[in-house]
Amino acid sequence: MTPKAARRTVRIAMNGVTGRMGYRQHLVRSLLALREEGGLDLGDGTVLWPEPVLVGRREPALRAIAERHGLAHWSTDLDAVLADDTVEIYFDAQVTSARQESLAKAIAAGKHVYTEKPTSTGLSGALELARLARDAGIKHGVVQDKLFLPGLLKLKRLVDGGFFGRILSVRGEFGYWVFEGDWQSAQRPSWNYRAEDGGGIVVDMFPHWEYVLHELFGRVTSVQALATTHVPQRWDEGGKPYDATADDAAYGIFQLEGGAVAQINSSWAVRVHRDELVEFQVDGTEGSAVAGLRTCRAQHRAATPKPVWNPDLPATESFREQWQEVPDNTAFDNGFKAQWELFLRHVALDTPYRWDLLAGARGVQLAELGLRSSAEGRRIEVPEIAL
Template sequence: MQEKRIGIIMNGVTGRMGLNQHLIRSVLAIRNAGGLPIGDGTVLMPDPILVGRNEAKLKAIADAHGVTRYSTDLERCLGDEKDEIYFDSGTTGLRETFVSEAIDAGKNVYCEKPLSTSVESALRLAKKAASAGVKQGIVQDKLFLPGVRKLRRLIESGFFGRILSVRGEFGYWVFEGDWGGQPAQRPSWNYRKEEDGGIILDMFCHWRYVLDHTFAPVQSVSCMGATHIPQRVDENGKTYQATADDAAYGSFQLEGDIFAQINSSWTTRVYRDELFNLHVDGTEGSAIAGLRDCKTQHRVNTPKPTWNPDLPNPFKFREHWQEVPDNANFENAFKVQWELYLKHVALGTPFPHTFVDGARGVQLAELGLKSWAERRWLDVPVIKDADVLKA
């Protein structure tokens, strides 16, 4: 096999998501597997350079994982023509600045969501990338989860008949950090609005692409947010006031008269099989999809319960559901999308997850926050790819 090197500037790998999902389980996993086959006996071999502000942390990560290159000088890295991709999983508030600099340097850009802190900023990046002719991409990992892919398989087969509704539950209890030696599982900036924290900005970007690409485009939104835990303890043991939302209760009207509800919470204790699931009801059948599993109940297998609180329930409802088989080898969702993006850069193959999609996610988050503030339903204006991406 002939190797073709592809250099990737990776900014933000000292964070949990950047390190675990993007560096270790995606880019290095591709490298350790011998590269990404792209046809004609050629494999793409990722060559990352780790970029950040803390040289000691970068060195420790590089040494631990066999990476030979790291730097605290982003400007110098962007000026190196040998590296053609810039990846950003750093602080959201700095994303527009860094991504703009990468585009100016002629780099192809792939980045985490949210694309930016406002839809106006996100659309600026989308237009700039399109005008510069660079290959742009936004992370939309949940589309590549095994459970969601199985759910999409059911939809494409016509299993549901007419889809009526979608109910989603996401979240878990994030410890406050103030008792029992239980540190918080999430960084403190998540709970500071002034540092672009909040579950609405974080998760509504996900729900936008999940709903749009799995079911139908979102047409309107109603949202109630909350800061249920007003005081937390940070990484240094210091008590601080939580100024950002830690829970969101969203309702969405989708094209085709589909109604969706998704609860997002860092203040809930889990009583379900996975940290995230979607319950879909249709005229012909229903399904429950999680991160990995998907179970179905067809119309012909649906029990006939009758409401009678005076008698014990005769049904074991969970036993009436059937598991959707894997029928495939499902790899890490982030890695799957990285492979698609690398092929997009190297071969020009289609990659639909553009900055415009990223802007749509930020748009829904903005409207969710506005809906909460104004306590009303809001229409979701259509953002057309053609209008944004034309040079």
Template sequence: MGFETRTIRIAMNGITGRMGYRQHLLRSILPIRDAGGFVLEDGTRVQVEPILVGRNEAKIRELAELHKVSEWTTDLDAVINDPTVDVVFDASMTSLRAATLKKAMRAGKHVFTEKPTAETLEEAIELARIGKEAGVTAGVVHDKLYLPGLVKLRRLVDEGFFGRILSIRGEFGYWVFEGDVQAAQRPSWNYRKEDGGGMTTDMFCHWNYVLEGIIGKVKSVNAKTATHIPVRWDEQGKEYAATADDASYGIFELETPGGDEVVGQINSSWAVRVYRDELVEFQVDGTHGSAVAGLNKCVAQQRAHTPKPVWNPDLPVTESFRDQWQDVPANADLDNGFKLQWEEFLRDVVAGREHRFGLLSAARGVQLAELGLQSNDERRTIDIPEIVL
């Protein structure tokens, strides 16, 4: 007797954007589809059937033809109300996201979404409430926790490698060209506050789940934001004022599950040139050891192997500090992080259970961004209250 195949129809909104196309369609859903789906523990095969949704008919049709996707539409409301659609995915502009998610959940659809889920904390909490009342499975992209480097870093935490954790420091970003001489690598709306852009709004929701997922609860924030590049050029070559922050420098107080206090510090900038091994790196220091993790690589230095440098500004450095660290092995095949979370989310959809990274987690990310901006405006540290649904 053959096992059942369950096909999940997924409306993918905002799929012409960089993240929606590259990570979610090209590297996640299409590989799952082309592999014939994946198999659950009980032998059920789960297959996916994407429906491409977007505002630009020509682009959507072209993508559908290119990737042999049979269904596409520019009518988001129609696809949300289509009884054959199981999941609505959203990777559109931040300013449009909350309305899409509300409609989808109220129509009984499961939702999987990029971040931030809303422009305000109030709206993000409302989304979490609606999802709970609707009884749907809601997932929010927490891709960085699935990256090989951070998977290795989390494993070191779980194994007690660090002893008592003291601090975590992150460096993120790269130079985004202004758009006049060389085209910008990111969409122009990212740099307009009125369109939902801004580094703090964009990245603090990521840093919240990264800090929670590796260390523990974020208790306070002190942030300084900046608009280092005040004028940029859009996709049509037209000059515009960059009204949103393109860099944000944050200090966070964290608390581990065991009650230890940890200091966090993350610099995020679209106006920085990279002198590190990867575009994002996190260093965790503890009493028994330290580790540095990027997207893929993770290196560690145990207490017993820690050298004893001597400060002498009169002589050139003769030791190679990078050579004093050891690679942390993966010990497993780690697939694309977006694809891994998609599969985990779809398993939860089939099982009818909550996804571990849901709308409440997303609300905490929006809260951290909102309080980070408030901290900058008021030039003070702000404690982070618990969110109660």
């Protein structure tokens, strides 16, 4: 008979769970999903049991979430939670403008930290957090969820298997129409469209593009971007009009180490004519692939057709049908949950973990340089950063 595994509880302060991402992806679909599975099996006879401690400013919202999910611990006093020695990990999913101060407090209190991105509103702040964490000797991680999406995992399989040969280019399309809020309610909080509150699509999405490009294809060595505000007026959650001072679209060209070029369009003012909300097309000397959130299709060099441009005749080929579906070959879990599991193992077992605050700082750097590129109308080199 297999002996029953010992259960080790890890208490996690979760700041920002009243927001959509913090609640749905990190609390419900990650930590509570782990609890529903009986905890995280560490493989050494121990099961790690996550115990969330909900933190936020809105007491009624915290209480409602706690009651809905049978959670006993919540607080509006972050300092008191951080002073509790039984809390081992601090997680942050607040608005960007509040993140750096709270993370610094958690590091000073000796907590391991795991956080949404961007880690700060500027590179200097992001690097300072990485230095504080290094000097404190705590474990630290930054959410880089898109690396764990089924579509990009399949794409990485192709890259690692040498399918593309020499990679020439990456083309990315991301975005959807975010309603202005007047005749239909917006799908995103209004602060996302106010620069003074830390909003903007460059600040939000360029950190994603940095780690996707870095991990799959190579470090970004230069950026040329055009950021703009296509929709200048929106309506907030109370139906009140406001000026949209943050960029809602960005068009970026990124030079990658090794010579490949990436071009990624990001927009909250575009209507979707794609199979998925984000798609990346990768072209190489030996083959090409198109990956989305869940699917990935490929076309090898030997199976590439020979289109001929003729504007006088209708196309006789169905180009989409000439691509082959990349098989799953495995079961894919929720990407946020998968990264949470890796971070919890890192804390409990000291297993390797590279998505740390320095990696998060690279994303902040790219956003900062992207905005400067747009303001100055020129291509800007992206230097390597280190502590």
